[in-house]
Amino acid sequence: MIKNFTILTLFLIFVSGCFYNDPVPSDQNVWPVALPSTFEMDEELLLEMDSVISIDPNNGISSVVIIKNGHLVYEKYYHGSDRRTLFELSGVSSSIVNVALGRAIDLGLITSVTDSIYKYLPEYNQIFEDTPLKKNITFEHVMTMKSGLSWSEFSGGFDDLLSDNDKIIQSEDWVEYLLSRPLDAYPGSRFAFNSAIAILISKVIEIQYEDSFSNFLTKEAFRDLNIDHVGIEVLGDNVNTAWGVSMTTLDLAKIGSVYLENGNWFGKPFIDETYVESSKSIQTNIDYSNDFGWMWWRYAEQNMFLSFLAENDIFFAAGTSNERMYIVPHLDLVVAITGTQEGEGFALSAPYVFRGYILGSLR
Incomplete structure (x- = not known):
């Protein structure tokens, strides 16, 4: 009885996370939807993650999207946000x-x-x-x-x-x-x-x-991904592409999926494969903990984070707060997490959510 209740609860949570009562643009339903258990993910641990994030509006996490094996298995928004919210990406920009x-x-x-x-x-x-x-x-x-x-x-x-x-x-x-x-x-x-x-x-x-960077993204660069809403902070005559880009979490996950698939979008070339490979490869050894590609982070071999992974092919984008996008090719996994830009000392960190709950659900 308890097991059936858990499964039913999980189903309702995930379905309500993936679909809204409001009309959803068709271009946002790009991945087939599946329950995490389809890919042997621990659903109870993900339910625990959802509960922990939901209970405190000051914990620093505003959304989590998980794409596993080309399927949308988790999509949840917290504390008043939804799939149409443009989240500030900070350093992920x-x-x-x-x-x-x-x-x-x-x-x-x-x-x-x-x-x-x-x-x-x-x-x-x-x-x-x-x-x-x-x-x-x-x-x-x-x-x-x-x-x-x-x-x-x-x-x-x-x-x-x-x-x-x-x-x-x-x-x-x-x-x-x-x-x-x-x-x-x-x-x-x-x-x-x-x-x-x-x-x-x-x-x-x-x-x-010969036009704005914002128009370049939506009218040219990201057009084939159906990404048509990108916010960019403008201060005076300065376009803040360093810390000021805003996107929906689903659109961020689209970028991750393209890089997971070596530049392809659902089998069609989107960006040069060699460029993607160079971007996500280690170009610079920084210290015992981190390496760097072309504006993408990598973990150094001594990083303790790697104890949670079978191999070190993970690469990620990181902001100054809780903004993260993790891509793990050997797990066929893309995780996009957004966080608050307000306050300090978050109760939850995006790396902990990713490591403890999401990777934990795959162990």
């Missing part, structure tokens, strides 16, 4: 810019990742002329965080309490601020994390496309 660049190359707007960004930014020509070595900065250098441009991600130290992130937001022209930073390494030689640097790529795409 950079991974979206990575996808946009791949599409821009496919469409012929940009020749190659090895191109210098210099030739695409004529408005800032004087900065490059003043420091000719900056002409060697390529798109690949930007994506691997090896531009060589000096950057203080968190603070300037005792003599300067403001980080470059603080200063760029206060500046009139964010592209000019980035390019004007002094070189402290030869382009391509050293990793230095710079969460704002995706702005350089989106600026190039705007110039080449």
Whole structure:
């Protein structure tokens, strides 16, 4: 009796999560729906996850979508959000810019990742002329965080309490601020994390496309995925593609599915396979815990997180709060999680939800 009740409850939870009483656009029902048990996922553990997230509006999790073996097995929204909500993606925005660049190359707007960004930014020509070595900065250098441009991600130290992130937001022209930073390494030689640097790529795409980056995404880059609502924060004349992209969780999962399938969308080529492979491959060894691709994170072999996986093929996009998208090829798994942008000290972290509940349900 209890078992039957659990199964019935689970069924109602998942069906209500996947379908709403309000009309749902047909382009959102892209995956066949299945119960987690279809793929031997522990449903009781996922029910526990749902309960834990639901009980506290301040726990920091606002949505969870799980795609397993090409099926939508879990879709839940919390604390007043739903499948039409555009969630702020924070640092995941950079991974979206990575996808946009791949599409821009496919469409012929940009020749190659090895191109210098210099030739695409004529408005800032004087900065490059003043420091000719900056002409060697390529798109690949930007994506691997090896531009060589000096950057203080968190603070300037005792003599300067403001980080470059603080200063760029206060500046009139964010592209000019980035390019004007002094070189402290030869382009391509050293990793230095710079969460704002995706702005350089989106600026190039705007110039080449001769329209807004937002229109490029919805009218060109993501059109075949039926992604037609993307929010991008604009501050003054600056388009915040570093931390300011917003998408629905289902649309975020579409991006993950494309990269899981090596650039294909339901069997049809969407983005160059070689570009996707390079994006998700380890391009830079950072430390004992993390590695980095082209604006995608990887786990280093010593990372304890890998004890939950049979092999280290996981790659992911990460924001500063609870925004995450995990892609695990050997499990045929895509997980998109969004979180709150408010407050500190969340009761739940997205990595814990992913590790403890979602990967836990597959053990």
